Amino acid sequence: MDLSQLEADPAGDLDHDRWRHDEQGGSDRGALQLDHLSPEVARLVVARLVSKDFGAWTEALARVGNCVRPVRLRGTSERVDAATGEVLSSFSSADHPLGVVHVRCGDRRASECPSCSRLYAADMFHLIRAGVTGGKTVPETVADHPLLFATLTAPSFGRVHTSGRCHPGDSARRCPHGRPVHCGVVHAEGVEGPRSAGLLGQPLCADCYDYASHVVWQWFAPDLWRRFTIALHRSLAHHLGVPASGLAEVATVQYAKVAEFQRRGAVHFHALIRLDGPRTPGGISDPPEGVTAELLAGLVTEAASTVQLHVPGVDDADVPRRLVFGRQLDVRVVRSHRPDDDQALTAAQVAGYLAKYSTKSATDDVATTSAHLRRLQTTIADLDLRAQVASLSDSSSPYRLLGHWGRMLGFRGHFATKSRRYSVTLGQLRRARQRAQARIAASRATGTPLDLASLEADLLADEEETTLVVGRWCYLGSGWADDGETALPTAAAARAREYAQERARSRRR
Ligand SMILES: [Zn+2]
Ligand SMILES: [Zn+2]
Ligand SMILES: [Zn+2]
Structure with missing residues (x-):
């Protein structure tokens, strides 16, 4: 079957500037892989392909960029001039051949929607890179700010199989x-x-492994991170000779971080840490003199290795714990240009890395089929039950909601976060994309070329809108009509991904 008229998601790989058209030739419009489908789904696909409104449907599919679970809406929108009240244009789902409007699901997880997660990753990439090199409303002077890439891990809860030579030593010791x-x-x-890579991250002895401490650590990991930022704040103030309460008048620290699951089921944090100047209403200011990236790295290392958090046990039979980060602390300097020393990282490397991890979910990263991860989940259920019982007499238990987070292995933090002034926001990028799509459509309709030079700044400007959009929409549901309709965007998204990887490879050559 010829599916070449289905436009694959042009999001491209992460390094691709989405608002510029591909000048390098090549095509992402190859044939789709559909031969793995069950006979039933294949029958539905064919039914869709020969349906009368197939053209309208492929348009809807292209508009949501092959989202596999779009939201379906019915209703109308009117663009109204804010000053005069004049209706400039109107749009109704009833005018559409399908009678409904599809909107992207917007899920960041690759396991839920390949297309939307790639878009999210692309936005994250731009957001993170702008915070490193400037651009997209962030001043280019940030490239000269001290910047680090730090990885903070969990401590050991017991020996697990590791890559490289795994725990060499006296094999007779028990x-x-x-x-x-x-x-x-x-x-x-x-x-x-016993040599299988499937053992990586699994404990050498599950009975020696301290599952309860692992769960408790994970539960408080977001608090431990927050403690770390406070400790860094204090030591920076100390270094600059100002009281911690007055640091904001001299310097601020901005973060962008993602949480990632290691094979052993413990999260670790990857963070970009940037030193800025005093907080100003206008945005980002130059950092104080005399704090180099190396000095900042020293302060980060000290804060991460000394920070601790004392937490109570889940009940009276449990022990209180002192939580710390693991000794495997990695702090590296990031340069905005190509570094001379190969320990340093470039902006594009870290932005790509963080963007990639921001789209992963717990279940993408760690096979929940492993005995170790199952035991973590049963430990969570067990501790949750004990906490429930204990909270009957003391309702202030910090473990009350633990049971809700079993699927995330007890991690309740966000997978990707940034401080407010780190960079441009995801919302700004989304609004800019909507404006870009509107302009591209207008330029196609009227035949006037786009002014690319002024486009980006224009799109990202947080201007007062002079037109209002008045809409009345109702939610009909999410997802395509059946498995056949879902199979097409799934295959198209896979095809787009392959194409992007191929192009990234050919660019590196
Ligand atoms: Zn989606
Ligand atoms: Zn081993
Ligand atoms: Zn043992």
Whole structure:
């Protein structure tokens, strides 16, 4: 079947500027892979392909960029001149051949919607990169600010199989449960048995592994991070010779961070940490003299390795704990230009890395089929029950909602966060994209070329709108009509992804 008229998602790879058209040739309009479909779904696909409104449907599909679970709306919108009340244009779902309007689901998780998650990752990439190099309303002088890429991990809760040579040592030594405390092999993909890479992140002895402490640590990880930022704030103030309460008049620290699950099911944080000048109403100011990136790295290392949080046990039978970050702390300087020393990272490297991780969900990263992760989940259920019982007599238990976060292995933080002044916002990028689409449509309709030079600044400007959009919409549901309709955008998104990867490879060559 020829599906070449279906436009694949042109989002491209992360490094691609979405508002500029592809000058490098090539095509993302190849054939779609549909041969893995079940006979039933294949029948539905064919029915859709030969349907009378197929053209209208592919238009709807293109408009949501192959979103696999779009929101369906019915209603009308009117653009009204704010000053005169004149209706400039109107739009109704009833005018559309399908009788409904589809809107992207906007899910950031690749496991939920490949297309929307790629768009989210592209926006994250731009947001993060703008915070490193400037651009998109962020002043270019940020490129000269001290900037670090730090990874903060969880401490050890017991030995797990690791990559490289795994815990070499005396294979005769046993733990109290009679299991070896050393492994000594190099775990590899495609191997069965004790050398299997499937063992990576699994404990050498599940009975020695401190599951309760792992869960409690994860539960408080967002608080521990917050403590770390406070500690950094204090030590920076100390270094600059100002009281912590007066630091904002001299310097501020901005963050963009993502949380990622390690194989052992513990989150770690990757963060960009940037030093700015005093808080000003106008935005981002130059950092104080005398704080280099290396000095900031020293302060970050000190804050991360000394910060601690004392938390109560889940009930009287449990122990209070002192939570800290793991010793595997990695703090690297980021340069806005190509670094001479290969330990330093470039802006594009970190932005790409953070953007990629921001679209992952817990279940994408860690196979919840592993015995270790299942045991983490049963530990959560068990601790939750104990906390429920304990909260009957003391309702202030900080563990009350633990049971709701089993699927996230007890991590209740956000997977991608940034401080307010780090960069442009996702909302600004979304509004800019909507404006861009409106302009491209207008330029096609009227035949006037787009003025690319002024376009970006214009699109991102937070101008007062002189027109109002008045809409009356009702939500009909989400998703396409059936599995056949869903199969097409799924295949198209996969095709677009392959194309983007191929193009990224050819650019590197
Ligand atoms: Zn979607
Ligand atoms: Zn091992
Ligand atoms: Zn043991």
